[in-house]
Amino acid sequence: MARPAALVAASGLDGLFAARVRFGVGAALGELRGTVVFDIAVGGTWTLHIDEGRVGLRRGPVRRPSATIRTDPQTMAAILDGETSGAQAFLDGRLTTRGDIALALQVDGAFDVGERPASYPRARTVRLNGVRTGYLEAGPRDAPPVLLLHGLGATNASMLPLLPALADAYRVIVPDTPGFGSSDAPRWRYTMRELAGWLTEFSAAIGATRPALVGNSLGGRIAIEAGLTAPDALDRLVLLCPSPAFRRLRQLVPAVRLINPDIGWLPIWLSHRLVVEFTRMMFSRPDRLPREWYDAAADEFRHVMSRPAHRRAFVACLRQIYIEQAYGGDGFWDRLTALDVPALFVWGERDRLVPAGFARFVSAAVPAARSVVLPDCGHVPQYEFPDETGALVREFLDASDGAVRGAGRRRSARRVGASRAG
Numbered sequence: 001m002a003r004p005a006a007l008v009a010a011s012g013l014d015g016l017f018a019a020r021v022r023f024g025v026g027a028a029l030g031e032l033r034g035t036v037v038f039d040i041a042v043g044g045t046w047t048l049h050i051d052e053g054r055v056g057l058r059r060g061p062v063r064r065p066s067a068t069i070r071t072d073p074q075t076m077a078a079i080l081d082g083e084t085s086g087a088q089a090f091l092d093g094r095l096t097t098r099g100d101i102a103l104a105l106q107v108d109g110a111f112d113v114g115e116r117p118a119s120y121p122r123a124r125t126v127r128l129n130g131v132r133t134g135y136l137e138a139g140p141r142d143a144p145p146v147l148l149l150h151g152l153g154a155t156n157a158s159m160l161p162l163l164p165a166l167a168d169a170y171r172v173i174v175p176d177t178p179g180f181g182s183s184d185a186p187r188w189r190y191t192m193r194e195l196a197g198w199l200t201e202f203s204a205a206i207g208a209t210r211p212a213l214v215g216n217s218l219g220g221r222i223a224i225e226a227g228l229t230a231p232d233a234l235d236r237l238v239l240l241c242p243s244p245a246f247r248r249l250r251q252l253v254p255a256v257r258l259i260n261p262d263i264g265w266l267p268i269w270l271s272h273r274l275v276v277e278f279t280r281m282m283f284s285r286p287d288r289l290p291r292e293w294y295d296a297a298a299d300e301f302r303h304v305m306s307r308p309a310h311r312r313a314f315v316a317c318l319r320q321i322y323i324e325q326a327y328g329g330d331g332f333w334d335r336l337t338a339l340d341v342p343a344l345f346v347w348g349e350r351d352r353l354v355p356a357g358f359a360r361f362v363s364a365a366v367p368a369a370r371s372v373v374l375p376d377c378g379h380v381p382q383y384e385f386p387d388e389t390g391a392l393v394r395e396f397l398d399a400s401d402g403a404v405r406g407a408g409r410r411r412s413a414r415r416v417g418a419s420r421a422g
Contacts, residue, residue: 013043016077029053035048040071043073068098075089088164091161093290096296099303105136119139121138121167121174135176140171144170144171145208145212147212151215153180155300158216177198192224196226197229200226213236217379218321219242237343238393239343241347247326253323257323264313267308272302284348342401344369348373348379354379
Protein backbone atom coordinates (compact mmCIF):
# COMPACT_ATOMS: atom_id res chain seq x y z
CA MET A 1 0.00 0.00 0.00
CA ALA A 2 1.35 3.42 -0.93
CA ARG A 3 2.15 5.70 1.97
CA PRO A 4 0.22 8.99 2.27
CA ALA A 5 1.97 11.95 0.66
CA ALA A 6 2.33 13.62 4.06
CA LEU A 7 4.30 10.67 5.41
CA VAL A 8 6.46 10.51 2.32
CA ALA A 9 7.29 14.20 2.69
CA ALA A 10 7.93 13.80 6.42
CA SER A 11 10.37 10.96 5.86
CA GLY A 12 12.67 13.28 3.92
CA LEU A 13 12.65 16.18 6.36
CA ASP A 14 15.56 14.85 8.43
CA GLY A 15 17.80 15.05 5.39
CA LEU A 16 16.54 18.46 4.34
CA PHE A 17 16.97 19.92 7.83
CA ALA A 18 20.44 18.42 8.09
CA ALA A 19 21.44 19.82 4.71
CA ARG A 20 20.31 23.34 5.64
CA VAL A 21 22.24 23.25 8.91
CA ARG A 22 25.31 21.86 7.13
CA PHE A 23 25.29 24.72 4.63
CA GLY A 24 25.12 27.20 7.49
CA VAL A 25 23.25 30.45 7.93
CA GLY A 26 23.74 34.03 6.91
CA ALA A 27 25.09 36.92 8.93
CA ALA A 28 21.60 37.89 10.11
CA LEU A 29 21.80 35.19 12.78
CA GLY A 30 25.39 35.93 13.69
CA GLU A 31 24.53 37.90 16.83
CA LEU A 32 21.42 36.04 17.91
CA ARG A 33 20.68 33.30 20.39
CA GLY A 34 17.48 31.30 20.60
CA THR A 35 15.63 28.11 19.83
CA VAL A 36 13.09 27.54 17.08
CA VAL A 37 10.82 24.50 17.25
CA PHE A 38 9.43 23.15 13.98
CA ASP A 39 6.22 21.27 14.76
CA ILE A 40 5.34 19.32 11.63
CA ALA A 41 1.93 17.64 11.54
CA VAL A 42 2.35 13.82 11.43
CA GLY A 43 6.01 14.44 10.63
CA GLY A 44 7.52 15.01 14.03
CA THR A 45 9.27 17.87 15.78
CA TRP A 46 12.71 19.41 15.34
CA THR A 47 14.49 22.06 17.39
CA LEU A 48 16.98 24.48 15.87
CA HIS A 49 19.48 25.91 18.37
CA ILE A 50 21.04 29.25 17.38
CA ASP A 51 24.07 30.61 19.19
CA GLU A 52 25.61 33.67 17.52
CA GLY A 53 25.94 32.12 14.10
CA ARG A 54 26.43 28.54 15.25
CA VAL A 55 23.44 26.32 14.68
CA GLY A 56 22.54 22.86 15.84
CA LEU A 57 19.57 20.63 15.16
CA ARG A 58 18.00 17.79 17.06
CA ARG A 59 14.80 15.81 16.99
CA GLY A 60 12.14 16.67 19.54
CA PRO A 61 10.87 19.86 21.21
CA VAL A 62 12.28 21.97 24.03
CA ARG A 63 10.49 23.79 26.81
CA ARG A 64 9.83 27.48 26.20
CA PRO A 65 11.35 27.87 22.75
CA SER A 66 11.96 31.35 21.36
CA ALA A 67 9.61 30.61 18.48
CA THR A 68 7.45 27.74 17.28
CA ILE A 69 6.62 27.17 13.62
CA ARG A 70 3.78 24.81 12.71
CA THR A 71 3.04 23.53 9.24
CA ASP A 72 2.53 20.35 7.24
CA PRO A 73 5.34 18.15 5.86
CA GLN A 74 4.85 19.19 2.24
CA THR A 75 5.05 22.90 3.04
CA MET A 76 8.08 22.43 5.29
CA ALA A 77 9.84 20.42 2.59
CA ALA A 78 9.06 23.14 0.03
CA ILE A 79 10.50 25.81 2.32
CA LEU A 80 13.67 23.83 3.02
CA ASP A 81 14.07 23.11 -0.69
CA GLY A 82 13.69 26.78 -1.56
CA GLU A 83 10.50 26.18 -3.56
CA THR A 84 8.53 28.63 -1.40
CA SER A 85 9.25 30.97 1.49
CA GLY A 86 8.04 30.72 5.03
CA ALA A 87 6.65 34.26 4.76
CA GLN A 88 4.51 33.31 1.77
CA ALA A 89 3.33 30.12 3.48
CA PHE A 90 2.30 32.26 6.46
CA LEU A 91 0.34 34.64 4.25
CA ASP A 92 -1.30 31.69 2.48
CA GLY A 93 -2.41 30.17 5.79
CA ARG A 94 -0.24 27.06 5.38
CA LEU A 95 2.07 27.97 8.27
CA THR A 96 1.58 29.51 11.70
CA THR A 97 4.12 30.89 14.12
CA ARG A 98 4.13 31.68 17.82
CA GLY A 99 6.66 33.48 19.94
CA ASP A 100 9.43 35.57 18.40
CA ILE A 101 8.19 36.27 14.86
CA ALA A 102 11.28 38.30 14.02
CA LEU A 103 13.50 35.30 14.77
CA ALA A 104 11.23 33.01 12.72
CA LEU A 105 11.47 35.38 9.75
CA GLN A 106 15.22 35.65 10.11
CA VAL A 107 15.57 31.86 10.16
CA ASP A 108 13.38 31.64 7.05
CA GLY A 109 15.54 34.14 5.20
CA ALA A 110 18.95 33.18 6.55
CA PHE A 111 19.43 29.59 5.41
CA ASP A 112 21.46 29.05 2.28
CA VAL A 113 19.24 26.89 0.08
CA GLY A 114 21.08 27.62 -3.14
CA GLU A 115 19.07 29.12 -5.97
CA ARG A 116 15.73 30.50 -4.93
CA PRO A 117 13.52 33.18 -6.44
CA ALA A 118 14.66 36.73 -5.79
CA SER A 119 11.15 37.56 -4.61
CA TYR A 120 11.62 35.44 -1.46
CA PRO A 121 12.65 37.56 1.55
CA ARG A 122 16.22 37.25 2.82
CA ALA A 123 17.32 38.28 6.31
CA ARG A 124 19.98 40.98 6.58
CA THR A 125 21.53 43.22 9.25
CA VAL A 126 23.51 46.45 9.18
CA ARG A 127 25.13 48.55 11.92
CA LEU A 128 24.85 52.32 11.86
CA ASN A 129 26.75 54.21 14.55
CA GLY A 130 26.74 51.08 16.67
CA VAL A 131 22.99 50.49 16.29
CA ARG A 132 22.02 47.16 14.75
CA THR A 133 19.13 47.29 12.28
CA GLY A 134 17.56 44.03 11.17
CA TYR A 135 15.74 43.96 7.86
CA LEU A 136 14.27 41.71 5.21
CA GLU A 137 15.07 42.13 1.55
CA ALA A 138 13.26 40.69 -1.47
CA GLY A 139 13.34 41.28 -5.19
CA PRO A 140 16.14 41.82 -7.73
CA ARG A 141 19.17 43.56 -6.25
CA ASP A 142 19.45 45.93 -9.21
CA ALA A 143 15.76 46.90 -9.28
CA PRO A 144 14.43 50.28 -8.07
CA PRO A 145 14.44 50.27 -4.25
CA VAL A 146 11.28 50.46 -2.14
CA LEU A 147 11.40 50.67 1.66
CA LEU A 148 8.41 49.44 3.68
CA LEU A 149 8.10 51.07 7.11
CA HIS A 150 5.96 49.60 9.90
CA GLY A 151 3.92 51.34 12.57
CA LEU A 152 4.27 51.96 16.30
CA GLY A 153 4.54 48.75 18.30
CA ALA A 154 4.67 46.66 15.14
CA THR A 155 7.55 44.99 13.30
CA ASN A 156 8.46 44.42 9.66
CA ALA A 157 6.08 41.44 9.69
CA SER A 158 3.22 43.94 9.48
CA MET A 159 4.33 44.87 5.96
CA LEU A 160 4.65 41.32 4.59
CA PRO A 161 1.36 41.38 2.59
CA LEU A 162 2.87 43.95 0.22
CA LEU A 163 5.77 41.72 -0.82
CA PRO A 164 3.82 39.68 -3.44
CA ALA A 165 2.71 42.87 -5.19
CA LEU A 166 6.17 44.42 -5.37
CA ALA A 167 9.04 41.93 -5.16
CA ASP A 168 8.90 40.83 -8.79
CA ALA A 169 9.94 44.26 -10.07
CA TYR A 170 11.37 46.17 -7.10
CA ARG A 171 14.13 45.72 -4.56
CA VAL A 172 11.93 45.64 -1.47
CA ILE A 173 13.59 46.41 1.87
CA VAL A 174 11.61 45.95 5.08
CA PRO A 175 13.48 47.13 8.19
CA ASP A 176 12.61 46.91 11.84
CA THR A 177 12.79 50.53 12.93
CA PRO A 178 15.24 51.04 15.82
CA GLY A 179 13.39 50.42 19.05
CA PHE A 180 11.20 47.71 17.52
CA GLY A 181 11.39 44.08 16.43
CA SER A 182 14.84 42.64 15.88
CA SER A 183 16.63 46.00 15.80
CA ASP A 184 18.47 47.56 18.71
CA ALA A 185 16.70 50.10 20.91
CA PRO A 186 19.17 52.96 21.42
CA ARG A 187 18.60 55.63 24.04
CA TRP A 188 17.16 58.16 21.60
CA ARG A 189 14.42 60.76 21.98
CA TYR A 190 12.64 59.12 18.99
CA THR A 191 11.59 62.39 17.41
CA MET A 192 10.41 62.19 13.82
CA ARG A 193 13.51 64.05 12.61
CA GLU A 194 15.73 61.62 14.48
CA LEU A 195 13.97 58.63 12.90
CA ALA A 196 14.05 60.24 9.45
CA GLY A 197 17.78 60.78 9.91
CA TRP A 198 18.23 57.11 10.72
CA LEU A 199 16.23 56.24 7.59
CA THR A 200 18.47 58.36 5.38
CA GLU A 201 21.61 56.74 6.83
CA PHE A 202 20.11 53.26 6.57
CA SER A 203 19.20 53.77 2.89
CA ALA A 204 22.72 54.96 2.10
CA ALA A 205 24.34 52.09 4.01
CA ILE A 206 22.49 49.41 2.03
CA GLY A 207 22.89 51.18 -1.31
CA ALA A 208 19.21 52.08 -1.75
CA THR A 209 19.55 55.24 -3.83
CA ARG A 210 16.48 57.49 -4.14
CA PRO A 211 14.08 54.88 -2.78
CA ALA A 212 10.32 55.04 -2.72
CA LEU A 213 8.95 54.88 0.82
CA VAL A 214 5.79 53.01 1.80
CA GLY A 215 4.85 53.57 5.44
CA ASN A 216 1.96 52.53 7.66
CA SER A 217 0.94 54.66 10.67
CA LEU A 218 4.20 55.73 12.39
CA GLY A 219 6.08 54.45 9.33
CA GLY A 220 4.04 56.86 7.22
CA ARG A 221 4.90 59.74 9.53
CA ILE A 222 8.61 58.88 9.30
CA ALA A 223 8.28 58.80 5.51
CA ILE A 224 6.64 62.25 5.50
CA GLU A 225 9.44 63.62 7.66
CA ALA A 226 12.03 62.18 5.29
CA GLY A 227 10.15 63.82 2.42
CA LEU A 228 10.27 67.18 4.19
CA THR A 229 13.91 67.03 5.29
CA ALA A 230 15.56 65.20 2.36
CA PRO A 231 13.18 65.40 -0.63
CA ASP A 232 15.92 65.03 -3.25
CA ALA A 233 16.92 61.68 -1.75
CA LEU A 234 13.50 60.13 -2.39
CA ASP A 235 11.53 59.00 -5.42
CA ARG A 236 7.97 59.05 -4.06
CA LEU A 237 5.89 58.30 -0.96
CA VAL A 238 2.96 56.00 -0.21
CA LEU A 239 1.41 56.79 3.17
CA LEU A 240 -0.96 54.16 4.58
CA CYS A 241 -3.00 55.75 7.38
CA PRO A 242 -0.02 57.91 8.45
CA SER A 243 -0.09 59.31 11.98
CA PRO A 244 -0.18 63.14 11.84
CA ALA A 245 0.16 65.64 14.66
CA PHE A 246 -2.95 65.93 16.81
CA ARG A 247 -5.12 68.87 15.71
CA ARG A 248 -7.44 68.56 18.71
CA LEU A 249 -7.37 66.81 22.11
CA ARG A 250 -4.11 68.52 22.97
CA GLN A 251 -5.10 69.49 26.51
CA LEU A 252 -2.72 66.97 28.05
CA VAL A 253 0.36 67.99 26.03
CA PRO A 254 1.94 69.98 28.94
CA ALA A 255 1.52 67.00 31.26
CA VAL A 256 2.76 64.44 28.72
CA ARG A 257 5.87 66.55 28.13
CA LEU A 258 6.78 65.89 31.75
CA ILE A 259 6.75 62.12 31.28
CA ASN A 260 10.24 60.68 31.29
CA PRO A 261 10.58 57.87 28.72
CA ASP A 262 12.76 56.07 31.26
CA ILE A 263 9.58 54.85 32.95
CA GLY A 264 9.71 52.24 30.20
CA TRP A 265 12.49 50.56 32.15
CA LEU A 266 9.92 49.55 34.74
CA PRO A 267 8.56 46.03 34.23
CA ILE A 268 5.01 45.65 32.97
CA TRP A 269 2.75 42.68 32.43
CA LEU A 270 0.59 42.44 29.32
CA SER A 271 -1.90 39.63 28.95
CA HIS A 272 -2.04 37.87 25.60
CA ARG A 273 -5.80 38.35 25.46
CA LEU A 274 -5.55 42.10 26.07
CA VAL A 275 -3.05 42.56 23.23
CA VAL A 276 -5.18 40.45 20.88
CA GLU A 277 -8.28 42.53 21.64
CA PHE A 278 -6.44 45.80 21.11
CA THR A 279 -5.01 44.54 17.84
CA ARG A 280 -8.47 43.53 16.63
CA MET A 281 -9.62 47.13 17.21
CA MET A 282 -7.31 48.24 14.41
CA PHE A 283 -9.50 46.54 11.80
CA SER A 284 -12.92 47.44 10.49
CA ARG A 285 -13.96 43.79 10.52
CA PRO A 286 -11.50 41.86 12.68
CA ASP A 287 -12.78 38.46 11.55
CA ARG A 288 -11.34 39.06 8.10
CA LEU A 289 -8.03 37.94 9.58
CA PRO A 290 -7.49 34.44 11.01
CA ARG A 291 -7.18 34.05 14.75
CA GLU A 292 -3.65 32.66 14.30
CA TRP A 293 -2.45 36.00 12.96
CA TYR A 294 -3.69 37.84 16.04
CA ASP A 295 -1.98 35.29 18.27
CA ALA A 296 1.26 35.77 16.35
CA ALA A 297 1.05 39.57 16.56
CA ALA A 298 0.30 39.46 20.29
CA ASP A 299 3.21 37.10 20.93
CA GLU A 300 5.57 39.38 19.04
CA PHE A 301 4.43 42.54 20.82
CA ARG A 302 4.73 40.92 24.24
CA HIS A 303 8.15 39.53 23.32
CA VAL A 304 9.47 42.94 22.23
CA MET A 305 7.93 44.66 25.25
CA SER A 306 9.69 42.18 27.55
CA ARG A 307 12.94 44.04 26.86
CA PRO A 308 13.43 47.18 28.97
CA ALA A 309 15.20 49.17 26.24
CA HIS A 310 12.42 48.46 23.77
CA ARG A 311 9.77 49.42 26.31
CA ARG A 312 11.55 52.73 26.78
CA ALA A 313 11.68 53.23 23.00
CA PHE A 314 7.93 52.56 22.75
CA VAL A 315 7.13 55.09 25.48
CA ALA A 316 9.46 57.68 23.96
CA CYS A 317 7.96 57.26 20.50
CA LEU A 318 4.36 57.33 21.73
CA ARG A 319 5.14 60.46 23.72
CA GLN A 320 6.63 62.20 20.68
CA ILE A 321 3.59 61.38 18.54
CA TYR A 322 1.26 63.07 21.01
CA ILE A 323 3.33 66.15 21.88
CA GLU A 324 4.43 66.94 18.32
CA GLN A 325 3.70 70.56 17.57
CA ALA A 326 0.73 70.99 15.24
CA TYR A 327 1.20 74.58 14.02
CA GLY A 328 3.89 77.21 13.78
CA GLY A 329 7.35 77.18 12.27
CA ASP A 330 8.04 73.65 13.51
CA GLY A 331 4.42 72.51 13.41
CA PHE A 332 3.47 69.47 11.38
CA TRP A 333 0.51 70.98 9.51
CA ASP A 334 2.33 74.16 8.51
CA ARG A 335 5.41 72.22 7.43
CA LEU A 336 3.31 69.70 5.48
CA THR A 337 2.50 72.37 2.88
CA ALA A 338 6.15 72.18 1.77
CA LEU A 339 5.95 68.46 0.86
CA ASP A 340 7.03 68.28 -2.76
CA VAL A 341 7.76 64.56 -3.16
CA PRO A 342 5.02 62.78 -5.19
CA ALA A 343 2.74 61.22 -2.60
CA LEU A 344 -0.19 58.84 -2.36
CA PHE A 345 -2.20 58.91 0.88
CA VAL A 346 -4.40 55.89 1.64
CA TRP A 347 -6.95 56.14 4.45
CA GLY A 348 -9.24 53.61 6.09
CA GLU A 349 -12.86 54.74 6.22
CA ARG A 350 -13.32 53.07 9.63
CA ASP A 351 -9.87 53.72 11.07
CA ARG A 352 -10.27 54.32 14.82
CA LEU A 353 -6.68 55.52 15.34
CA VAL A 354 -6.19 57.90 12.40
CA PRO A 355 -9.68 58.89 11.20
CA ALA A 356 -10.21 59.24 7.46
CA GLY A 357 -11.36 62.81 8.14
CA PHE A 358 -7.68 63.77 8.08
CA ALA A 359 -7.81 63.27 4.30
CA ARG A 360 -9.44 66.66 3.72
CA PHE A 361 -6.80 68.46 5.78
CA VAL A 362 -3.99 66.68 3.95
CA SER A 363 -5.55 67.46 0.57
CA ALA A 364 -5.79 71.12 1.54
CA ALA A 365 -2.15 71.18 2.67
CA VAL A 366 -0.76 69.13 -0.25
CA PRO A 367 -3.20 69.54 -3.16
CA ALA A 368 -0.79 67.86 -5.57
CA ALA A 369 -0.88 64.62 -3.57
CA ARG A 370 -3.28 61.83 -4.37
CA SER A 371 -5.61 60.77 -1.57
CA VAL A 372 -7.68 57.58 -1.49
CA VAL A 373 -10.20 56.37 1.11
CA LEU A 374 -10.79 52.63 1.34
CA PRO A 375 -14.38 51.90 2.40
CA ASP A 376 -14.98 49.58 5.36
CA CYS A 377 -11.26 49.53 6.16
CA GLY A 378 -9.41 50.06 9.42
CA HIS A 379 -5.89 51.17 10.31
CA VAL A 380 -3.87 48.43 8.60
CA PRO A 381 -5.05 48.28 4.97
CA GLN A 382 -2.20 46.04 3.82
CA TYR A 383 -3.63 43.25 5.99
CA GLU A 384 -7.34 43.99 5.78
CA PHE A 385 -7.35 44.57 2.02
CA PRO A 386 -3.99 43.22 0.79
CA ASP A 387 -4.95 42.88 -2.88
CA GLU A 388 -6.51 46.32 -3.18
CA THR A 389 -3.75 48.01 -1.20
CA GLY A 390 -1.04 46.19 -3.12
CA ALA A 391 -2.63 47.23 -6.42
CA LEU A 392 -2.80 50.88 -5.34
CA VAL A 393 0.83 50.87 -4.22
CA ARG A 394 2.04 49.10 -7.36
CA GLU A 395 0.07 51.41 -9.68
CA PHE A 396 1.56 54.48 -8.00
CA LEU A 397 5.11 53.13 -8.04
CA ASP A 398 4.85 52.03 -11.68
CA ALA A 399 3.48 55.37 -12.92
CA SER A 400 5.72 57.90 -14.58
CA ASP A 401 6.95 60.87 -12.57
CA GLY A 402 4.76 63.22 -14.57
CA ALA A 403 1.69 61.08 -13.95
CA VAL A 404 2.10 60.94 -10.17
CA ARG A 405 2.83 64.64 -9.91
CA GLY A 406 -0.32 65.49 -11.85
CA ALA A 407 -2.64 63.00 -10.18
CA GLY A 408 -3.46 64.91 -7.01
CA ARG A 409 -5.79 67.61 -8.24
CA ARG A 410 -7.71 65.19 -10.46
CA ARG A 411 -8.13 62.34 -7.98
CA SER A 412 -7.88 63.83 -4.48
CA ALA A 413 -9.71 61.92 -1.74
CA ARG A 414 -11.40 59.54 -4.15
CA ARG A 415 -12.93 56.37 -2.74
CA VAL A 416 -11.95 52.91 -3.90
CA GLY A 417 -14.58 50.19 -3.75
CA ALA A 418 -12.63 47.81 -1.55
CA SER A 419 -15.54 46.61 0.54
CA ARG A 420 -16.21 42.90 0.33
CA ALA A 421 -17.89 40.29 2.42
CA GLY A 422 -16.17 39.94 5.75
